Amino acid sequence: MLKVGSVVLGASDVRRAAAFWMEALGYVPREDIEDDWVVLVPADGPGVQIAVGLSGTPVQEHPRVHLDLYAGDAADQAAEVERLVSLGARRVDWDLYPDDPDFVVLADTEGNRFCVIDTSRG
Secondary structure: OOOOOOEEEOOOOOHHHHHHHHHHOOEEEOOOOOEEEEEEEEEEOOEEEEEEEEEEOOOOOOOOOOOEEEEEHHHHHHHHHHHHHOOOOOEEOOOOOOOOOOEEEOOOOOOEEEEEEEHHOO
């Protein structure tokens, strides 16, 4: 049986991207951070690994794969969005929002899109 080992993100600056995701998620490097690759793991034990690899590929405006980060409710979502923006994320002017969305689209320091979800809305 297969299982997901890592989610891999491309970056033009691996160290900058790693610093963002370590601060955003409370992750630490599994080994030394290289200029072209690092695997990040949860500092507090098991969980999904995030790998950051050097990439020259441009960021997709509407990526086919992205991360969803779960917040407990609307207040938690708003606080997390502000915290992530203060770490270097930016808000994305997302043209595909539905009416009354339960998610906010952000981009990391490398432009990779991710969402912060208000999970209290079901």
